[in-house]
Amino acid sequence: MARILITSALPYINGIKHLGNLVGSQLPADLYARYMRARGHEVMFICATDEHGTPAEIAAAKAGKPVDEYCAEMHEVQAGLARGFAMSFDHFGRSSSQRNHVLTQHMAKTLGEAGLISEVSEEQVYSVADGRFLPDRYIEGTCPNCGYERARGDQCENCTKQLDPTDLINPRSAISGSTDLEVRETKHLFLRQSTLRDTLDEWIDSQTGWPVLTTSIAKKWLHDGDGLQDRGITRDLHWGVPAQFEGAPWSGMEGKVFYVWFDAPIEYIAATAEWADAQGLDDSAWERWWRTDKGADDVRYVEFMGKDNVPFHTLSFPATLIGSGEPWKLVDYIKSFNYLNYDGGQFSTSQGRGVFMDQALTILPADYWRWWLLSHAPESSDSEFTWENFQASVNKDLADVLGNLVSRVTKFCRSKFGEVVPGGGAWGPGEAALIAALSTRIRAYEGHMEAMEVRKSAGELRAIWVLGNEYLQEAAPWSTFKTDPEQAAAQIRLALNLIRLYAVLSQPFIPEAAARMMASMHCEDWSWPGDIGAALALLPEGHGFEVPEVLFAKITDEERADYAARFSGVRD
Numbered sequence: 001m002a003r004i005l006i007t008s009a010l011p012y013i014n015g016i017k018h019l020g021n022l023v024g025s026q027l028p029a030d031l032y033a034r035y036m037r038a039r040g041h042e043v044m045f046i047c048a049t050d051e052h053g054t055p056a057e058i059a060a061a062k063a064g065k066p067v068d069e070y071c072a073e074m075h076e077v078q079a080g081l082a083r084g085f086a087m088s089f090d091h092f093g094r095s096s097s098q099r100n101h102v103l104t105q106h107m108a109k110t111l112g113e114a115g116l117i118s119e120v121s122e123e124q125v126y127s128v129a130d131g132r133f134l135p136d137r138y139i140e141g142t143c144p145n146c147g148y149e150r151a152r153g154d155q156c157e158n159c160t161k162q163l164d165p166t167d168l169i170n171p172r173s174a175i176s177g178s179t180d181l182e183v184r185e186t187k188h189l190f191l192r193q194s195t196l197r198d199t200l201d202e203w204i205d206s207q208t209g210w211p212v213l214t215t216s217i218a219k220k221w222l223h224d225g226d227g228l229q230d231r232g233i234t235r236d237l238h239w240g241v242p243a244q245f246e247g248a249p250w251s252g253m254e255g256k257v258f259y260v261w262f263d264a265p266i267e268y269i270a271a272t273a274e275w276a277d278a279q280g281l282d283d284s285a286w287e288r289w290w291r292t293d294k295g296a297d298d299v300r301y302v303e304f305m306g307k308d309n310v311p312f313h314t315l316s317f318p319a320t321l322i323g324s325g326e327p328w329k330l331v332d333y334i335k336s337f338n339y340l341n342y343d344g345g346q347f348s349t350s351q352g353r354g355v356f357m358d359q360a361l362t363i364l365p366a367d368y369w370r371w372w373l374l375s376h377a378p379e380s381s382d383s384e385f386t387w388e389n390f391q392a393s394v395n396k397d398l399a400d401v402l403g404n405l406v407s408r409v410t411k412f413c414r415s416k417f418g419e420v421v422p423g424g425g426a427w428g429p430g431e432a433a434l435i436a437a438l439s440t441r442i443r444a445y446e447g448h449m450e451a452m453e454v455r456k457s458a459g460e461l462r463a464i465w466v467l468g469n470e471y472l473q474e475a476a477p478w479s480t481f482k483t484d485p486e487q488a489a490a491q492i493r494l495a496l497n498l499i500r501l502y503a504v505l506s507q508p509f510i511p512e513a514a515a516r517m518m519a520s521m522h523c524e525d526w527s528w529p530g531d532i533g534a535a536l537a538l539l540p541e542g543h544g545f546e547v548p549e550v551l552f553a554k555i556t557d558e559e560r561a562d563y564a565a566r567f568s569g570v571r572d
């Protein structure tokens with residue numbers, strides 16, 4: 001039995017995530033966590049809301065709420081949606097937790113004492129009316145290049161020219177619209193990442209199993225241009241982890257907090273500590289996952305994220321952990337994803353374009369979405385959601401192949417033999433051929449799941465379902481029954497066992513349907529199949545079952561057209 005630590009990139013707190021966000025980290029991480037648990041491994045699966053930073057403060061102000069109250073409410077909303085999509089997190093934490101405050105300050109202090117933090121004075125734009133320094137993208141004005149009147153302080157989105165806030169003509173605050181702006185000097189802490197470049201380079205070179213995409217992104221950031229840059233890790237904000245604290249190796253940082261990119265990944269660790277607290281366990285319970293001097297030596301740590309998050313996870317977060325000089329567990333494998341597009345364009349949170357997690361659950365059960373998203377995961381390239389494709393996939397794979405098999409077998413058995421596994425008859429060459437074919441495909445499925453090849457795994461699972469349908473088509477117990485009821489009984493006994501086996505194999509993808517399949521077989525044996533012949537003889541003669549309600553309802557053309565129309569614009 002192995003010990004596997006799994007983290008999903010943290011969803012930001014300001015609003016509900018769309019399906020593209022879901023398939024970019026949480027959902028495939030859940031697939032892997034469920035599979036590894038099903039194989040008997042010890043799994044710690046961690047996620048959390050990422051709650052600090054200017055966007056959270058602004059979203060709270062818009063909602064007319066104090067930021068802590070806003071974040072607490074939005075955390076509950078996101079936690080509820082995660083439950084709705086059957087995310088099997090061991091803990092869904094909050095980056096604003098006390099645990100993260102303590103750990104973030106500890107990391108900063110350790111880095112400071114190791115000489116890896118410098119103090120830098122900068123000039124920044126201060127809004128007198130807003131009473132705050134403004135991040136570049138919260139300053140608006142007229143572009144000096146093209147005259148566009150709503151250019152941001154970091155870039156003009158009309159002509160794409162990179163800007164400095166001081167380049168803007170008639171600059172104003174994007175928060176209040178105030179033009180009462182002045183340039184003030186402010187001091188910040190910088191993490192001296194550049195001094196860790198060789199160490200990070202060696203560490204990345206030692207990661208032989210990483211995907212090429214991950215390694216090449218990391219190497220580009222390490223070496224391109226002037227190489228890895230030092231980064232500011234503090235901001236002039238109120239909401240966050242205070243940068244001035246007791247025992248800090250610097251002074252004069254009152255009123256500043258650590259920047260969100262510094263404290264968010266530390267929350268992976270802090271959330272595991274939150275988990276231990278929630279379980280009433282002491283520190284050794286979480287330290288055995290994260291401290292190589294306290295039991296984490298044999299842990300395999302896998303991170304899931306969208307490709308835009310790769311630089312943080314290959315460089316910045318490891319720089320924090322390695323730079324601390326303490327024996328923290330570093331990532332072993334990074335699984336990153338491209339983007340999911342929506343019906344000819346992009347999913348967009350800011351524009352409200354696409355299908356969002358809350359909306360999805362109001363129209364169809366989570367398993368429908370899980371299956372489509374995972375079987376179309378944007379792994380090697382971007383992929384696209386269309387309603388036609390979604391309808392076809394749900395109707396064919398789930399309703400026609402899997403749902404139909406379950407329904408036909410249970411209903412036929414009930415009508416001819418009653419709601420018990422029938423006795424009599426024996427397996428012949430047809431059953432032997434099925435077992436051989438299943439064995440080959442199930443071993444391939446295991447290989448793909450192990451390797452986190454999400455689409456290949458889905459394809460193999462679908463092929464496993466198809467084998468069962470082909471067997472039934474060939475064996476045709478409804479015909480056999482007329483001439484040889486004993487033989488039909490043997491075929492149906494196998495087919496009922498196939499339903500249980502499919503529940504076990506399908507559970508990582510479609511947990512709710514799998515639970516219903518298992519319950520309809522009056523069984524709680526979720527053990528992973530070793531010998532397939534033995535797995536198909538597990539439910540014995542005389543074992544009771546019941547015909548389940550329809551597992552998957554087909555999506556009609558009318559419904560599809562209705563959904564496409566409802567989600568063609570932007571959300572309110």
Ligand SMILES: [Zn+2]
Pocket residue numbers: 143144145146147148151156157158159160161
């Ligand atoms: Zn411009």
